[in-house]
Amino acid sequence: MWGIIATWRMAVEGITEADKMLKNGADSGDAIEVAIKEVENFPYYKSVGYGGLPNEEMEVELDAAYMDGDTLDIGAVAAIKDYANPISIARRLSHEKVNCMLVGEGAEKFAHKEGFERKNMLTDRAKIHYKNRVKEVQQQEIKPYSGHDTVGMVCLDTHGKMTAATSTSGLFMKKKGRVGDSPISGSGFYVDSKIGGASATGLGEDLMKGCISYEIVRLMKEGKHPQEACEIAVNNLDEELKARRGKAGDLSLIAMNNKGEWGVATNIEGFSFAVATENEEPIVYLTKNVNGKCIHEVASQEWLDNYMKTRTAPLEEK
Ligand code: SD4
Numbered sequence: 001m002w003g004i005i006a007t008w009r010m011a012v013e014g015i016t017e018a019d020k021m022l023k024n025g026a027d028s029g030d031a032i033e034v035a036i037k038e039v040e041n042f043p044y045y046k047s048v049g050y051g052g053l054p055n056e057e058m059e060v061e062l063d064a065a066y067m068d069g070d071t072l073d074i075g076a077v078a079a080i081k082d083y084a085n086p087i088s089i090a091r092r093l094s095h096e097k098v099n100c101m102l103v104g105e106g107a108e109k110f111a112h113k114e115g116f117e118r119k120n121m122l123t124d125r126a127k128i129h130y131k132n133r134v135k136e137v138q139q140q141e142i143k144p145y146s147g148h149d150t151v152g153m154v155c156l157d158t159h160g161k162m163t164a165a166t167s168t169s170g171l172f173m174k175k176k177g178r179v180g181d182s183p184i185s186g187s188g189f190y191v192d193s194k195i196g197g198a199s200a201t202g203l204g205e206d207l208m209k210g211c212i213s214y215e216i217v218r219l220m221k222e223g224k225h226p227q228e229a230c231e232i233a234v235n236n237l238d239e240e241l242k243a244r245r246g247k248a249g250d251l252s253l254i255a256m257n258n259k260g261e262w263g264v265a266t267n268i269e270g271f272s273f274a275v276a277t278e279n280e281e282p283i284v285y286l287t288k289n290v291n292g293k294c295i296h297e298v299a300s301q302e303w304l305d306n307y308m309k310t311r312t313a314p315l316e317e318k
Contacts, residue, residue, distance in 0.1 A: 003260035003277035004035060006153040007201040007252060009284050009299065009307050010045045012274040014038035018155065019276040028157035029068060029091065032165045036064075036087040039151045040167055043123055044311045047149040050084065051123045052169025054130050057176050060121040061104075062169055063183040066091040069162035069193035075100045076183035079176075080107040084119040087167045090183070092116075101183065125315055132318045133173060150182050152189060152199025154256045162258060164191035164199050164213075171204070180204025186214035196220045196257030198230070202268070203249025210237035216255050226255040226263030227294070234265035235292050265294045272299060 002022035004015045014035035021031045040049025047053060054060050064086035065076035075094030077086050078101070089111045093100045102110055112118070150168035166182040166189050174180075181187035181204035188204070190213040191197025198216035200207045212233050219229035230253045241248035252266035252273075260277045264287050276282040284299040 001260040001278050002156055002158050003256055003262065003275070004031065004153060004155040005254045005256045005262045005264075005273065005275040006035065007151055007199065007254055007273055008149045009272040009274065009304070010039055010042070010048070010149065011035065011151050011153065012282055012284050013042070014151075015153070015274050015276050016282040019282050022155070022157055025158050027159070028155045028161045028163040029066070031157065032153050032155040032163045033066070033087055033091055035153055035155070036151060036165050036167050037085050040085050040087060043125070045149075046126060046129060047169050047172075048151050048167050049086070049169075050119065050121050051126055052121060053126055053172040054122060054169075055174045055176050055178070058122070058127070058130055059176065060126065060169055061174075061176065061178075062086045062121065062167070063180055064090045064167040065165065065183040065185070065189055066094050067164045067185065067189055067191050067197075068094060069164070069191035069197060072192065073100075074185050076185075077101070077107040077111075078103040078179040078183045080104065080111070082108065082118055082120060083111045084117040084121070087165055089114070089116055090165070103179070104177065128315050128317050129172075135318055137173075150180075150188070150201040152182070152201055152254065154189075154191060154197035154199055154254065156256060156258060156260055160193060160258060162191050162193040162197050162256075164189040164197040166199055181207040184208060186211040188213060190214045190217045192217055192221075193258060196226060196255060198253055198255040200251070200253050202251045206237070206241055206249035207251060209241065212237055212251065212253060216253060220255065220257050226257050226261055227265075228263065230255050230263040230265035231292060231294055234267055234289075238267045264296060265289065
């Protein structure tokens with residue numbers, strides 16, 4: 001059995017590549033890295049890698065992580081600037097015994113020493129988004145943070161090895177140096193080949209309050225199906241946050257166990273995700289939470305066409 005599951009529609013091209021590799025017996029680490037890089041390199045996805053939206057100071061600071069479910073090795077970078085593929089740097093760091101999570105300048109220095117590709121990650125399009133948002137925020141006091149989608153994946157190969165990985169520009173207009181859940185083990189991702197893995201997208205500050213990816217893996221260890229584990233964890237955290245703090249941020253989780261069974265849960269409208277397994281061709285679903293149960297529907301061709309159209313539509317400065 002093999003399989004890969006990922007947050008958001010933007011991951012489908014990447015998981016299609018990974019699926020081809022997995023079919024031929026590729027290593028889960030190689031497949032997930034290829035899949036994440038595909039998303040990082042696509043300039044029109046404005047919340048991951050090249051073309052990612054900048055922080056308050058108009059700098060693109062990226063977070064990424066990689067975890068090996070066999071060895072439990074973890075590598076992560078946070079607030080790294082000017083490198084093309086944060087996921088590859090994170091994976092490289094996962095081989096270190098110590099110093100495997102590096103931030104900012106330290107991460108950049110390591111990447112330089114290891115010969116990773118430097119790249120200015122701020123596109124003209126992202127600059128226009130930034131300038132428009134600055135104006136909107138000044139004029140209407142809107143929330144600056146909307147428009148954030150992290151790519152998070154869990155992958156199982158034919159040898160039974162599982163991996164998890166994330167990559168993101170985090171929240172649009174975040175403070176310089178702000179780090180979200182995505183590079184934080186247990187919150188943005190977790191994987192154990194003996195059980196399964198999970199990964200998150202949404203408001204990092206709230207996802208971290210529940211160590212939610214670890215919680216899902218823990219529930220799967222108790223014997224829960226990934227779908228049930230995701231629903232329990234998301235619904236519980238959503239309820240706790242509302243009860244204690246009055247509101248809950250966006251929480252969306254994907255998971256897969258070591259049999260290739262998968263699950264997804266969200267507390268928002270219109271969360272999309274992509275999945276491919278030995279039994280399913282790469283496919284995009286939309287999911288919604290109806291009284292605690294998450295219902296997945298295959299995305300229509302119209303929805304998929306519209307998605308690409310809006311992502312690539314010309315953008316003008318307001
Ligand atoms: C963060 N969780 O940095 C990320 C952002 C995200 O959908 O996933 N948005 O908080």
